[in-house]
Amino acid sequence: MEGGYPDQCRYDERVSTADDDSRESHSHSPISVHHNASDIYAHQPTGDGSLAVADTANPGMRQVTHPEARMRYTSNAPGNLPVTPISTSNSIFVTDGSHSTASAEASTNRPLIQGASFKTQFHGVSHSVNIIGYFDGLRGFLKRTASNHPVLGAHRWAVQTLSKRRQLPAVPPEQPEEVLKRLLPCEQLCRPLMISYFKHFEGMLRIIHGPSFWRRYDAYWAGGVENSAPFVALLLAAISCSRCLFVDNPISFDGDSSTARAEAVQWVCAVETWHDRQSSKHTTVEIFQIKCLLLLAKKLNAIKIKRLYTVSQTLLASAISVGLHRSPTSLGVRASIYEKEMRRRLWATVAELDLAESIERGVPSMVANLHSDIEPPGNFRDEDFDENSTDEPQHADKLTLSSIARYAHGLRPLRHSINNLVNNPEKHKTLDSTELNSYHEQIFGKFFQVRSLQKESSFPHHRDLNHIGSTYLELQLHELLIMLHLPFALGKFSGTTSSHSRFICSGSAKSVISIYTRLRDQGLSQMCLPRTNIIRATLCLCVVESTAIGYGEGLDSSHGATLADDFADTIYSTNCGANETIQLVDRALNLVEERILVLGDGFRGFWLLFAASCFIEPHKDPAVSAVWQEKIINRIIVLCSKICLCQVDRSRNGDTADALFARYMKHIQRTSVYAKVDTSVTSRDGEAALLTTDTAEPDLNNFNPLMDGVSTDDWLTSALNDFGSYDWTDT
Numbered sequence: 001m002e003g004g005y006p007d008q009c010r011y012d013e014r015v016s017t018a019d020d021d022s023r024e025s026h027s028h029s030p031i032s033v034h035h036n037a038s039d040i041y042a043h044q045p046t047g048d049g050s051l052a053v054a055d056t057a058n059p060g061m062r063q064v065t066h067p068e069a070r071m072r073y074t075s076n077a078p079g080n081l082p083v084t085p086i087s088t089s090n091s092i093f094v095t096d097g098s099h100s101t102a103s104a105e106a107s108t109n110r111p112l113i114q115g116a117s118f119k120t121q122f123h124g125v126s127h128s129v130n131i132i133g134y135f136d137g138l139r140g141f142l143k144r145t146a147s148n149h150p151v152l153g154a155h156r157w158a159v160q161t162l163s164k165r166r167q168l169p170a171v172p173p174e175q176p177e178e179v180l181k182r183l184l185p186c187e188q189l190c191r192p193l194m195i196s197y198f199k200h201f202e203g204m205l206r207i208i209h210g211p212s213f214w215r216r217y218d219a220y221w222a223g224g225v226e227n228s229a230p231f232v233a234l235l236l237a238a239i240s241c242s243r244c245l246f247v248d249n250p251i252s253f254d255g256d257s258s259t260a261r262a263e264a265v266q267w268v269c270a271v272e273t274w275h276d277r278q279s280s281k282h283t284t285v286e287i288f289q290i291k292c293l294l295l296l297a298k299k300l301n302a303i304k305i306k307r308l309y310t311v312s313q314t315l316l317a318s319a320i321s322v323g324l325h326r327s328p329t330s331l332g333v334r335a336s337i338y339e340k341e342m343r344r345r346l347w348a349t350v351a352e353l354d355l356a357e358s359i360e361r362g363v364p365s366m367v368a369n370l371h372s373d374i375e376p377p378g379n380f381r382d383e384d385f386d387e388n389s390t391d392e393p394q395h396a397d398k399l400t401l402s403s404i405a406r407y408a409h410g411l412r413p414l415r416h417s418i419n420n421l422v423n424n425p426e427k428h429k430t431l432d433s434t435e436l437n438s439y440h441e442q443i444f445g446k447f448f449q450v451r452s453l454q455k456e457s458s459f460p461h462h463r464d465l466n467h468i469g470s471t472y473l474e475l476q477l478h479e480l481l482i483m484l485h486l487p488f489a490l491g492k493f494s495g496t497t498s499s500h501s502r503f504i505c506s507g508s509a510k511s512v513i514s515i516y517t518r519l520r521d522q523g524l525s526q527m528c529l530p531r532t533n534i535i536r537a538t539l540c541l542c543v544v545e546s547t548a549i550g551y552g553e554g555l556d557s558s559h560g561a562t563l564a565d566d567f568a569d570t571i572y573s574t575n576c577g578a579n580e581t582i583q584l585v586d587r588a589l590n591l592v593e594e595r596i597l598v599l600g601d602g603f604r605g606f607w608l609l610f611a612a613s614c615f616i617e618p619h620k621d622p623a624v625s626a627v628w629q630e631k632i633i634n635r636i637i638v639l640c641s642k643i644c645l646c647q648v649d650r651s652r653n654g655d656t657a658d659a660l661f662a663r664y665m666k667h668i669q670r671t672s673v674y675a676k677v678d679t680s681v682t683s684r685d686g687e688a689a690l691l692t693t694d695t696a697e698p699d700l701n702n703f704n705p706l707m708d709g710v711s712t713d714d715w716l717t718s719a720l721n722d723f724g725s726y727d728w729t730d731t
Contacts, residue, residue, distance in 0.1 A: 112362075121306055124362020124423045126483055128536040132608060134490055134543045135615055142611050145629065146669045151637055157665040169266045176274035177229040183270050184232055185239070187221050193239040200528040201241060203469035205352060206345035206405045207292050208238065209338070210382045230286045233271045237293035240264045240271070244301055245525035247597050252648040256660060258600040259648050264301045268294060283322065285342050291315050292349050300527065302601045312357035316366060319350040325372040337389045345377045348405045355412060359419050359479070360532050368416035376409035377402040399453065404469030407453060411473070414442055415480060422483045429493035436488070440504075443480050450474060468524060471515055475533050478508040482540050489544060506544045512537035513584050516591050526591060527598055535605050538588040542612035545581050582628075585613045589632070593639060600643060603664060606636065607671045640664040 112123040112130055123130060132138055147153040184190070194217070198210065217235070219225050243264040254262045275290055295311050298304060323331060324347040328340045335343065351367050358365035381400050384393035418439060421428050450473045453466075481504050487493045489501035512533055516526045589609060596602045610632045619625040643664075644657045 122362070125425055125428075126359045126419055126422045127362040128360060128532040129539070129605075129608065130362065131486070131536065131539040131543060132612070134486075134492070135546070135612060138611055138615075141614065142607070142671055145611070145633075146671075149633060152633065152665060152668060154665070157662045157669070169269050176270065176277060177232075179270050180229060180232045180236060180274055183267055184236060190235065190239060193242045194235070196245055197238050197242040200245060200468060200525060201296070202401055203404055203466060204472045204528075205292070205296065205349045206377055206402055207289050207296075207349055208234075209342065209386070210401075212338075212386055229274065230284070230290075233274050233290055234286050234293070236267045237271045237290050237297060240267045240297035241293060241300055243267075244598050245527045247594065251597055251642075251646050253600050253643050253646050254648050256600050256643070256663065258598060261301050261599045261601070264297065265303055268297050268301070268303060285339065285346075288319070288324075288346050291318060292346065292353065295353055299530075302599050309357045309361040309363075312354050313366070315350055316354045319347060320370070324350065325367075325370060325374055327373045327375060330373060336387065337385055337392050338387045341378055341380065341385065344375055345402070345405065347372075347374050348377055348409055351412060352405075352408060355415055355419070356530065359415075359483075360530075362423055364420045364423055365416055367412075368420060376406040379403055379406055399466055403453065404466070404473065407449070407473065408476075411446060411476065414439075414446065415476065418480050418484055428487065431493075436484070439484055440481075443477055443484070447474075447477055450477065467522070468519070468528065471519060472529065474515060475512060475529065478512050479533060479536065481505070481508045482536060486540060486543075502544055505540050509537040509541035509544070510584055513541070513588050513591075517587050520591075520594075527595065531592075531595060531602070531605070534588055534591050535609065538585060538609050539612050541581070541584060541588075542609075542616050545617050546615035581616050582618055585609070585616070589613075589635075593635075596639060597642075603636070603640070603667055604671050606639075607668050610636070611671075636668070 112127060114121040114123075145152070185193075194213075198208075202208065202210070213234075216225065216231055220228055220231055220235075225231060244258070244260045248258065248260050252259045257265070271290060272294055275287070275294065278287060292315065295308070295315055298311065299308055319325065323333070324343055328335050328343055333340075333343075354367055355365050378393070379395040379400055379402055380393045381396055384396075421431070421439075450470055453470055453473075485498075485501040485504045488498045489505045491498075516529065516534055519529070520526045589606065592602060592606045592609060596606065610629075613619070613632070614625060614629060619628055640661055644661050647657070647660075
């Protein structure tokens with residue numbers, strides 16, 4: 001359902017009423033270190049997994065010839081227009097020549113910190129949402145938009161009793177095994193969930209050995225497994241990862257959580273309770289598999305997000321304490337062929353999860369300074385070895401389930417290096433052109449290796465795994481490019497913007513959005529990929545397009561002539577057309593909305609992306625900006641209403657639904673508190689003016705939040721009535 005445009009209204013069939021039913025084994029040819037950005041970004045999305053920026057079949061997207069945009073990074077291009085602060089009463093755009101570079105730098109380099117005293121949450125520079133620091137006046141805009149809207153800013157939400165957050169389900173510690181077996185779904189549900197798990201995750205993270213698992217799976221359902229608790233815990237942890245990959249049909253919610261997520265949360269809590277009772281003296285491969293799966297399930301299902309970094313560090317400490325980071329051969333560990341390979345695979349998984357959480361938290365990873373001589377996972381087919389193997393299998397000459405993990409093993413040192421650099425702003429801003437070019441060329445060299453992986457033939461039943469795995473690697477590389485180049489793209493470190501860095505950031509942001517969309521269009525779930533990538537990419541695209549500049553300005557004429565001789569091919573312009581930018585942002589909002597419907601969580605990210613989208617160049621026109629804001633705000637309110645209307649407990653009364661809706665409105669209002677990174681004079685003055693403005697409070701005594709005040713269009717009221725979950729005339 002699209003808010004604000006009657007001709008785009010459509011009924012959501014998912015909604016029903018109560019009565020409805022470096023050590024790689026395969027070698028690559030030497031890759032030249034001189035790669036061009038256009039070689040990565042100038043490809044259309046294709047089914048074979050080739051890299052892409054945007055869908056050129058879309059008539060709104062344009063191609064232009066800019067030889068300068070294909071330059072390799074040599075220095076920050078002088079003479080480009082300075083970034084201007086964005087804030088005004090009628091529009092968020094204003095040009096103020098008094099903008100302080102030092103103030104902007106302090107705003108964007110300062111870590112995000114929430115809370116007070118010891119109840120604080122720290123997020124460093126590489127945190128995905130830290131990009132909001134580049135939007136001058138964002139906090140004031142969020143406050144003004146929420147406060148002035150008749151629904152979002154209603155005083156009613158401040159005085160109404162909010163619905164309580166649902167606590168994690170308690171599991172009796174004295175009977176964990178019985179609880180595990182009682183919670184396990186029937187075999188007809190477990191099997192498709194496990195197939196979906198292998199299809200989406202084993203190409204990225206090697207945790208479970210397929211043949212061994214399926215043998216035990218069949219034996220368990222046949223009643224032939226003694227001491228089945230470890231296997232049941234492993235099974236529940238795995239299906240917890242795949243339970244929320246797709247939107248249920250019909251959709252249903254239990255409070256502010258989808259019923260699918262609520263079910264996965266219950267499984268995770270039961271497995272965690274059982275796991276905590278296990279003695280470290282009896283650690284097995286299943287225990288470490290469960291540890292990895294629990295962290296992955298918590299991340300996918302948004303369970304205690306603020307604790308994920310701490311959980312990842314606990315997992316890392318457990319792995320180091322048993323020596324998974326060291327080669328079992330060099331340590332002389334007594335282990336079978338199967339156990340040695342599983343040690344390599346599980347360490348690769350632990351290191352991958354740790355690095356991802358470290359980047360999102362904005363801190364260096366401990367693994368970066370850890371002496372580790374563990375080999376990458378072997379390029380073995382799972383069918384070629386098992387628990388009883390006595391001879392190590394031969395490395396396959398084709399892609400296997402472990403090929404992506406092997407490549408990621410060689411990519412991690414570069415990721416560690418750039419993560420350490422980005423989270424040390426003093427060092428990052430002193431990076432000279434030679435050093436920046438060196439990092440840049442290393443990343444692009446990895447891109448071409450990923451492309452060679454995508455072109456290699458694989459076993460037919462591994463095609464989806466190969467596609468998801470290579471997509472996962474692409475996202476990691478685009479993430480590195482954005483983290484590395486964005487400060488230089490906006491002139492925050494050097495005082496002048498680099499056209500090349502802007503081109504890289506824009507191209508990577510567009511590629512990430514296209515990757516997520518392409519994955520969904522191919523019948524796979526974008527939920528298996530990190531939410532942080534789509535947030536980072538969309539914020540990056542919006543901030544780059546909000547300060548768009550021409551490539552030809554300020555370039556040395558002789559330098560430009562040389563570039564024109566070297567690079568004459570047509571490429572995509574960093575300066576997106578108006579239609580392309582809006583389409584890409586709208587695609588990103590669709591992806592985030594899908595995640596909200598799957599989990600019932602994520603409104604803060606949606607609201608931040610909406611606010612960032614209002615800063616892009618096409619929305620400088622107040623009329624265009626007003627239409628866009630009305631459309632997205634209506635969309636958010638309809639989304640909140642949909643969750644309140646699709647509660648699985650049909651006995652809920654109107655007051656309870658109102659309390660849930662009020663909590664969502666309060667959550668959106670508090671997003672501006674989270675975005676407290678504005679330090680410029682312009683931003684502070686704008687916020688002071690906002691706080692002192694005497695705005696009339698709308699009369700909402702008879703306002704029903706789920707039916708009124710959303711829009712004056714009859715189609716929207718009719719669409720909400722179609723949900724049919726409640727008879728609102730009786731509330």
